[in-house]
Amino acid sequence: MLFTVGVLLAVSTSATLGIPLAGSPTVKLDNAIFTGLSEGPVSKFLGIPFAQPPKRDRRFRLPLAVPPYEGTLSATKYGPACPQQTPSPLVFGSFTVDIAGPPLSPDQIDDALKISRLQATDVLESDEDCLSINVIKPANISTPVLLPVLVVLICQNIFDCSNIRRNDDTGVRLVERSLQLGQPLIYVSMNYRGSAWGFLPGVEVKKAGLGNLGLHDQREALLWVQKYIGAFGGDKAKVTIWGGSAGAISVSLHMLTNGGNTGGLFRGAFMQSGAPIPIGDISDGQKYYDALVSDTKCSKAIDTLQCLRTVPSDVLQAAVDKSPNVLSYQALSLAWLPRADGVFLADSPLKLVQQGKVADIPFVTGNVDDEGTAFSLSSFNVTNDAQFREYVKTYFLPKAPDSALAPLWSAYSDDPRAGSPFNTGILWGYHQYKRIAAFQGDSVFQAPRRFFLQERSGKQKAWSYLSKRSKYLPLPFLGSFHGTDFNIHLMDDYLVRFTTTLNPNNGTGVVWPQYTPTSPQLYTFPTLGSPTVTIDNYRANGLSVLAELGIKYPN
Template structure:
């Protein structure tokens, strides 16, 4: 679901992940190359890269390498920068988990080829990976100085908490847009550990206080921003955290942690296709942990977690690649109940989804082709403690007719299996739509909130760049954008809706599939995933 300059398009019509993000432009007029910029961090001079309108510093380490004894440990900050260095290329991505999709033999050959091609593209977009991966990138307007005090946009990449990298999206697009609109900003992106390296889950991990390491990585990066961003021209008091998919879920988690205490790390949040999801205790990941222990020869060890720290990298990553690779993330709290309890940071936020969020993720369920299989699926993966009658009631909220499923409003098209579109509707609501609506309804009236719905593509990172940079600068996304974006309230749950065609924007009501979303929310609140 990731790409730098172009998006991926599934060759299955509405199963579109992404399209072109950065429009083609005329080649710029040649200009004299500027000297590479430098910035002082502690005792070190750090040299970056001069662009046409921006300066970039790439691959700056923000933590001690999480290798050896620091594997599966909380990230450790660097004492200080002592030796000068160049920051001219992105650092390696953190170790990535393989992506594979079980494809039933009944699929046409052309559909199999299309899905496999997209899977390959998704996996291949990330650069070389390494356990030594905790780096941060900064892009600033070329004329920014330590006295500029510009708003800061801190981007957290997505990838189901199993893949992705801070290098997949060029921050110069955002910085250029902010300058063009007269509200210049500084862009920051950070790497964080993914898959088992960042989200190992079990009782042993819980006892060691080593859960959700990827989120701790992000938090440490936000603390780095507070300490150093003024040197690049940014204002540490004006940080907006922004993320897509797993990155958006991460943003929501930073809003919920510490009882909603931001620790002064950010003043606003922007979530694209991700909200506080209905996950349960970290011990739900015990089967996967036990599998890794068994596959790496750590069974019988007095301290299996310590044993895993000593396992050779190749053996560990090979074992990880044998574990589930679609949304197997587990958190340490029931996020839905934290929202209902009011454990939310009191900052303005924007959140939104695409209309057919569940289609991509449902490619992993193509082996489910009958109603009988369908009713076994939530019992196995979503609500194992739910009763049969509760599960049947929940599934009944989603009609079996493919014309009613996701991709929505496409008649019988894209019904890869008899159950595919129904499952896609359920998964889209469980993971994306219903948590977003619950989040908005719970916070309405307590803080400024805005919401959007994209009925175009699965995800567009510069979708509404104007809105993003205005929000980061003014804590209000509206401005000279062609349409006023009203706040979201329970009395009038308005969405800024992105459409194809001659009228690309309109204001709609967030009332679609109300009964289904309420039912699925009630079920997952009762039985967190």
């Protein structure tokens, strides 16, 4: 059945009937003409629906591709954000934290918390009808060769996906930079479901085969790219998927699904602060499903999952907002995140890596030095060794016996000189803050990256990096915190080169060597100065212990 204009309008609030303006770029998809925007050297086509609205009875179901497009349609504005959990404010009260270093005031703590909340504050509108895709491309380029394509999996607040409107400047910047480098590319981004809408756990969800809907949304968008990117001048055989944080973790999970068979959807992967993480079975999140069912008054329903589909959106939103989030006490032990469901993820990601069920493609993966600091401000009331051990065991490794945890306590001691921000001595050594920051950053980001590389290097082309930029500014008690490489656009040129050539090097300057088992080298950005090459052996014992615990006792 053809996708009529009237139906399309009902499907997406962002796709509206429009008349092409003189000079505006257009593209023909199926039997439809989409009109975009022209902004200097780039053309934009925004808010194009790639799947039917996941609302009402389609809520908590697999994405369903849109029928063929038809009509004259506008693609001049971003679609609404997918609903997301509202981060709860973290209140410390009126006091000044006395630490070994400059005093840390409530205002400074609030500044740090804004770093974690920043991306959530830019959502101008949201709607469950949110599955739309955007294309930013060079405006005037005459080449008979189709261009490589960079598909970004943007996700904000750690698997709580927000409107990608904020990332418009990223797409424009990268396309313009690709033109300056003489390696033009096309940039694609999409909205997809996050939080409970995209990563609902529980036995009921597993039985229905409806886990990891956010990842399925991403996959549907990648299928759209295969079908339509040629109309924009893109080469569907030269797609690289890229993400940071939860987006990078998503990229890694696409490398693990389908037994490692990409299905031709992408040929390269670029991950900033994210790798296959130590997550367990989807049933491990049952308590969050049960709480959601209770808070929406679905407990007495025969089919609680179907009942959740009928709940008014504001009621569901309020119930989701009551659940733990990244600013809650349990921090990176998240309620809503990917889990092994037997469909998208056949097993725990680390076990799939061990089994070699990984896409055989070139990839880049790296970290900043202090990944865990921005997520550890909510645990200031953990004040001693016993409380630290209880915190870790309760929220991160509840299945691990005490005997298995013993090596962890020595690997992550309460000596602030060993904590994060790393290499800052006793500064910022308030209670267990630096210890928790080191543990969280290593368990969720650093250890998975190194394990992934150790398992795959030598079997496929891989590069890795470490950034120590922004160590002392703007927030020294956070160090080179999570996201600082994005804040300073650190990887832009490397990303463009990798997308176009599958190699981050440009043939000049410091060579970024491949990561190999015999030479695990990191392209390292020091606090100041040019990149250097270092060996990836820091905190060897701790990262090894964490990888082993993650394999045996995923949470």
